[in-house]
Amino acid sequence: MTNSLKLYNTLTRQKETFEPLNPPFVGMYVCGPTVYNDAHIGNARPAVVFDVLYRYLQFLGYKVRYVRNITDVGHLLGETNEGEDRIAKQARLEQLEPMEIVYRYTQRYHEVMDKLQVKRPSIEPTATGHIVEQINIVQQILDNGLAYISEGSVYFDIEKYNQKHPYGELSGRVIDELINNTRNLDGQDAKKSPLDFALWKKAQPEHLMRWQSPWGEGFPGWHIECTVMSTKYLGETFDIHGGGMDLMFPHHECEIAQAKAATNKPPVRYWLHNNMITINGEKMSKSAGNFVTIAELLTGEHPILEQSYSPMTMRFFILQAHYRSTLDFTNFGLQSAQKGYKKIMNALRTIEKMEYSPDEKAEKDEKNETQILQLLENLYKGLNDDLNTALSIGHLFNLVKKINGFYAQPQTLSQISATTFEQLKNTFTIFVRDILGLIEERPDNQEGLIQVLLQEYAEAKNVKNYEKVDTLRNYFKTNGLIIKDTKQGIDWSYDEN
RNA sequence: GGUCGGAUGGCCGAGUGGCUAGGCAGGGCUCUGCAAAAGCCCGUACAGCGGUUCGAAUCCGCUUCCGACCUCCA
Incomplete structure (x- = not known):
């Protein structure tokens, strides 16, 4: 009854029977939050949806390793190289260390996700904890000739990559059209093509989060952390990658490109994307x-x-x-x-x-x-x-x-x-x-107290003391409960209003 | 402009070529001191226009409208 799970794979645009690469093990990666502010309701959707998938896979008997990252290196705000790191910006606004921001909002993320009954993943890696690995993979892509160094930054060479692998296979984009439709933005002179994206960025003097690299002081690019952390813990090719639809392009497209550029293997077998909340x-x-x-x-x-x-x-x-x-x-x-x-x-x-x-x-x-x-x-x-x-x-x-x-x-x-x-x-x-992960939300009542009050209710009814009966009903009601009178006796349930 | 996805009864939201989705709201009934809860019953919906078919809301085409992405975003 339960061994025919079908999942819609964005890559093939159809529902496919799910068969793990190495059963009974399943590797699943989901893009987690950037911890620079409180999680919004949009963040709740992928968390809950993939939590149910995680639970269901386990129910089916799979041994699931679920990796969900924490992005604690801020991506740049705005459209140019001069944009500010969003974590750094928040740090400045709150007059705190960037890591203080990261820690605070990671905690808060955990708090709300716990409340939503979203299970913690097996591994929750952070970008800053994997700088060395990110540098290594950037070097690997450079060695493979699919990236270039420019003004202290390293960029992914889309055109070269596209000669070997189709760029845009996930989102259905065609590279020529992308080039034609890309706006010319300021501060992109360092790139050979506007489509190229940063693997490693040189840190401006005022930039707070910076690390030493073969290319000077800088910080990792926008997409590389997911490539690194997914393949490090799940293997060069793993089963499931999830995330919001808005990440399909460019983020997930770039993940595929980076992984293939580094290992020559497709990183993900089933790409899953949840839709947006309006x-x-x-x-x-x-x-x-x-x-x-x-x-x-x-x-x-x-x-x-x-x-x-x-x-x-x-x-x-x-x-x-x-x-x-x-x-x-x-x-x-x-x-x-x-x-x-x-x-x-x-x-x-x-x-x-x-x-x-x-x-x-x-x-x-x-x-x-x-x-x-x-x-x-x-x-x-x-x-x-x-x-x-x-x-x-x-x-x-x-x-x-x-x-x-x-x-x-x-x-x-x-x-x-x-x-x-x-x-x-x-x-x-x-x-x-x-x-489904739906559990009871009990009012702060104790079962004992409820039972005592129900007893009184029953007695009041027996002696037709309707004033007391109504009082007790109201008391329950104000506590989110209702009293049920049935032929079998008296009981309580949750008020649905 | 490009890519992709939608259009279902008052609202939300599934779905299959022919047989009641479901929830919420609304109406009626049973039960009840009165209620509530629960149960039963009710409205016969699938954007429009063509086509395929014995038969389509479900397949195909066109039209209209809506949304997401194409810039950070779950």
Whole structure:
């Protein structure tokens, strides 16, 4: 049931059956953040999407080495060589050391990702920790004649490279068109062609982050760290490389070029790209004022936010769309996600408490049983089809209906077999918690206190003290819980509003 | 201009050549002291125009519109 995972490979533009190079091992690399400011909601998408892929691959039995880098050398701002390093700029603004900036925002990145239940990768390498390796690979590319030194910097020679390997194979670009369409920017005189990109850049005197190299003091180019850190830990050719669509060109294109220039081998077998998040239909940008950080989302402190949203709400919101579609961020969408998420959590609590008791006399409901088994299989079918979490979640809700049905009418539970029930229970909980990574967000209540209050509620109802009943209901409500009165007794669940 | 991807019911969001996706919102019913929760039922959507087909929202072509990237960006 679970050995036919298909993934959409940007390189071939089609869905391909995933077969690792060296099973059961899988190497996966995802472009991580540049740690110069707080992570925004756009950063959450690849983190969550590839986290689910990571979890699912592990569930399928693969031994996954997941590498996600931290970029702690600032890339240049602006369009020219005179642009400022963004980490250095932030350091100047906050009057801190660059490494202080890097450390602070790495910590904050970890904090929010932990809240989103994004698992830490197996290795989280930093660019500054791999300067030597970066220098080595630049030298290698120079030795292979596919780079040149100019004014203390080293540039990748696109034209020469293109004679041996097609440049633009990932993004579907043609080199002649690129040349025709490239604007002539200032400060590019050092390059032979405007398409050439820096492998190593000479540091200007005021540049803070600098290292000694065979070509003088400088710092690594924009794309080389990913080439170095992916191939160092995963091998010259590895299985999966993920990242946002916006990185496809030029970043990932350059990664391919660098790796091939150095080793003559294609670095990546499956290229995966997640689509962007828009805000109320518009691109997120600082200038539009709709730039929302994850921290702001969680506190609700942003003009466009009508309320705060919990980490699991955001995670669920992301997973309710397919990763290759754009996802529009709206208050209504988030509110819908919040309700849907809680609905699933309530079903999770329900089924975990549910006990099967066989009843020989019960009439078997084979139709229902077949449907349940089919739905369980559909959960995996969804993920197998290019990680279609949206489809799987749809089936999850169908199962929620089944679970709630059993809860409402316990006698119907014995109409299915014990094994089917166990399968429902196990698969549902594993799928929700371990694969989708959706866990309960408990209010700061203790189960004991809840039980005591429910007891009082039951007593108040018995003596028809409705004033007290209403008070207790309100108390629960203000704590994000609701009291459920069912024929089987009194229970609580998460308030979906 | 180039490359790529979209257009699905009030909103979001899947999908297959013919058989109910799903969530949210809305309406009705059951249950209830009243509610809530839960269950059941309801709206018959697929941009437009052609074509292929017994049959297309699903395949092909054209048109219109939208978005991303082409400059740092997840």
